[in-house]
Amino acid sequence: xxxxxxxLQIPVLFLAPVFLVYxxxxxxxxxxxxxxxxTDWNGVTEKVFIGLQNYRELVSNKDFWxxxxxxxxxVVVTLMIQIPMGLILAxxxxxxxxxxxxxxxxxxxxVVIAPVAIGLMFTLFYNSEIGIFNHILKIIGLGSxxxxxxxxxxxxxYAVMAPQVWQYIGLYVTIFLGALQSxxxxxxxxxxxxxxxxxxxxxxxxxxxxxxxTFICILLSVTGSLKSFDHxxxxxxxxxxxxxxxxxxxxxxxxxxxxxxxxGSAITISIIAVSLIITVVFNKLTKMRSDx
Amino acid sequence: MGKFRNKSSKSKVAAIIKYLFLTAGAVVSxxxxxxxxxxxxxxxxxxxxxxxxxxxxxRWSNYTQAWNGARVGTSxxxxxxVSLSSVILLVVITAMGSYILTRVHKxxxxxxxxxxxxxxxxxxxxxxxxxxxxxLHLQDNLVSLVLVYIATNISFSLYIMxxxxxxxxxxxDEAATIDGCGQAGIFFRVIFPIAKxxxxxxxxxxxxxxxxxxxxxxxxxxxxxxxxxxMGISALKGSYVTxxxxxxxxxxxxxxxxxxxxxMFQKQVVQGMTxxxxxx
Numbered sequence: 114x115x116x117x118x119x120x121l122q123i124p125v126l127f128l129a130p131v132f133l134v135y136x137x138x139x140x141x142x143x144x145x146x147x148x149x150x151x152t153d154w155n156g157v158t159e160k161v162f163i164g165l166q167n168y169r170e171l172v173s174n175k176d177f178w179x180x181x182x183x184x185x186x187x188v189v190v191t192l193m194i195q196i197p198m199g200l201i202l203a204x205x206x207x208x209x210x211x212x213x214x215x216x217x218x219x220x221x222x223x224v225v226i227a228p229v230a231i232g233l234m235f236t237l238f239y240n241s242e243i244g245i246f247n248h249i250l251k252i253i254g255l256g257s258x259x260x261x262x263x264x265x266x267x268x269x270x271y272a273v274m275a276p277q278v279w280q281y282i283g284l285y286v287t288i289f290l291g292a293l294q295s296x297x298x299x300x301x302x303x304x305x306x307x308x309x310x311x312x313x314x315x316x317x318x319x320x321x322x323x324x325x326x327t328f329i330c331i332l333l334s335v336t337g338s339l340k341s342f343d344h345x346x347x348x349x350x351x352x353x354x355x356x357x358x359x360x361x362x363x364x365x366x367x368x369x370x371x372x373x374x375x376x377g378s379a380i381t382i383s384i385i386a387v388s389l390i391i392t393v394v395f396n397k398l399t400k401m402r403s404d405x
Numbered sequence: 406m407g408k409f410r411n412k413s414s415k416s417k418v419a420a421i422i423k424y425l426f427l428t429a430g431a432v433v434s435x436x437x438x439x440x441x442x443x444x445x446x447x448x449x450x451x452x453x454x455x456x457x458x459x460x461x462x463x464r465w466s467n468y469t470q471a472w473n474g475a476r477v478g479t480s481x482x483x484x485x486x487v488s489l490s491s492v493i494l495l496v497v498i499t500a501m502g503s504y505i506l507t508r509v510h511k512x513x514x515x516x517x518x519x520x521x522x523x524x525x526x527x528x529x530x531x532x533x534x535x536x537x538x539x540x541l542h543l544q545d546n547l548v549s550l551v552l553v554y555i556a557t558n559i560s561f562s563l564y565i566m567x568x569x570x571x572x573x574x575x576x577x578d579e580a581a582t583i584d585g586c587g588q589a590g591i592f593f594r595v596i597f598p599i600a601k602x603x604x605x606x607x608x609x610x611x612x613x614x615x616x617x618x619x620x621x622x623x624x625x626x627x628x629x630x631x632x633x634x635x636m637g638i639s640a641l642k643g644s645y646v647t648x649x650x651x652x653x654x655x656x657x658x659x660x661x662x663x664x665x666x667x668x669m670f671q672k673q674v675v676q677g678m679t680x681x682x683x684x685x
Contacts, residue, residue: 123588124505131502138556142533219431225667227617229635243452340526381528
């Protein structure tokens with residue numbers, strides 16, 4: 114008996130810290146968020162249980178839909194730019210390129226830097242006095258296109274998206290490059306012997322080999338967009354109003370600026386729900402493909 | 406013959422286009438940082454009139470003002486202390502946890518439970534953690550940041566660490582048992598030293614996550630003296646909107662540690678950030 118107990122001692126002792134910290138600060142908070150989302154609560158007074166009222170209010174809130182659409186636009190724009198750019202650059206690096214490692218190091222650099230710092234940097238670039246975008250336009254003779262990128266309603270949202278799109282291209286370059294390097298060389302060689310051109314070989318031989326990685330990149334890009342906060346927060350604070358806010362910024366403003374913890378939690382749960390649905394659907398799709 | 410020559414000159418053109426494209430990509434990735442670095446040594450006038458050139462007079466005063474006047478120094482040390490403590494504690498406890506989960510007691514339930522965090526965005530913890538730390542009397546305390554940073558990094562750290570420990574041959578454990586080592590002894594004398602590369606990967610990635618976090622800091626800390634660097638940068642933009650040189654120097658100070666770390670531990674950084682993708 115005593116022997117058995119001491120046999121358990123080490124496993125329990127070794128697992129306890131991870132288990133406790135994770136449970137108290139990740140798992141329980143997630144359940145609490147779910148519970149708070151069904152209450153009317155400002156964080157100070159007593160919580161009042163109101164069922165799904167917050168969600169009903171949310172779907173009839175114009176601001177929510179504006180922010181939701183902003184987030185979806187971000188999802189689409191990041192997908193359309195990050196994945197193709199990542200793939201193209203990776204493929205070019207993969208084709209017996211000298212200095213491949215140096216290029217890769219440079220492309221990946223922005224990925225490791227704090228989004229908030231990148232946001233600050235782009236704020237400076239957009240600045241109407243000193244910003245390089247206006248400078249460059251002037252130099253190439255398109256001075257008439259100069260504008261205050263972060264106050265013009267037409268450019269605002271895209272100006273806020275740009276740093277995020279730019280920052281993470283290197284991540285996809287690196288993942289795709291790893292994927293390409295895992296393809297057996299005979300496969301590509303035999304395609305070349307068959308007389309398939311570079312471009313043909315790329316679409317018919319290489320692309321099918323890395324489908325799984327492509328799915329993962331898409332998933333990373335989408336969930337990353339759904340969680341985004343920092344760039345929008347530092348550049349515009351999500352404003353004016355919520356015009357340049359994403360769901361994450363909207364949630365923060367609702368909960369911590371307007372002290373509406375109940376509604377803030379409802380927004381949180383909708384972010385989680387959307388990411389979970391997308392993740393599950395994607396996993397199903399990848400599984401189907403690999404089974405096939 | 407003619408056909409052959411034609412083909413090779415065509416491939417030469419292709420190669421030139423390829424390198425042009427790659428170089429353009431490199432310039433777009435790197436030049437923004439160079440511009441900020443140069444501007445951090447200029448005053449407003451020069452940033453305006455000489456946007457692309459080297460500074461004519463080097464103004465280090467931007468740095469001293471950002472470091473002292475704008476409290477970037479304080480934020481820098483706060484970030485350093487919080488990130489390092491989080492990473493050290495995280496590595497130790499996830500190494501202990503992974504050891505049990507891969508070698509002593511393989512529990513699928515626990516493994517799945519502890520990996521759920523990979524899918525939960527930080528947003529889910531914001532409001533509840535404010536309340537929890539209020540109850541723990543850790544409001545506006547850097548300890549609260551250390552705790553949530555550890556917690557939010559546990560899932561992926563366990564994932565990487567377990568993968569690593571799984572590949573350590575089991576014969577080593579057996580040999581150590583014969584030599585009279587207990588479970589704890591095997592961990593500290595055998596596994597811990599061998600698992601160092603796995604720990605380095607976890608540590609570099611977790612350090613980046615902690616150093617770069619803004620959201621948790623904003624929610625849990627309000628005292629300006631306890632701000633982390635991300636919050637410091639955010640505040641800098643608020644109070645020094647038009648001091649461009651100073652903003653640039655604040656930016657440079659905030660990225661120096663991660664850039665150094667990236668250049669030194671590039672392999673681990675890349676491995677960590679793409680681990681989820683590569684193993685599927």
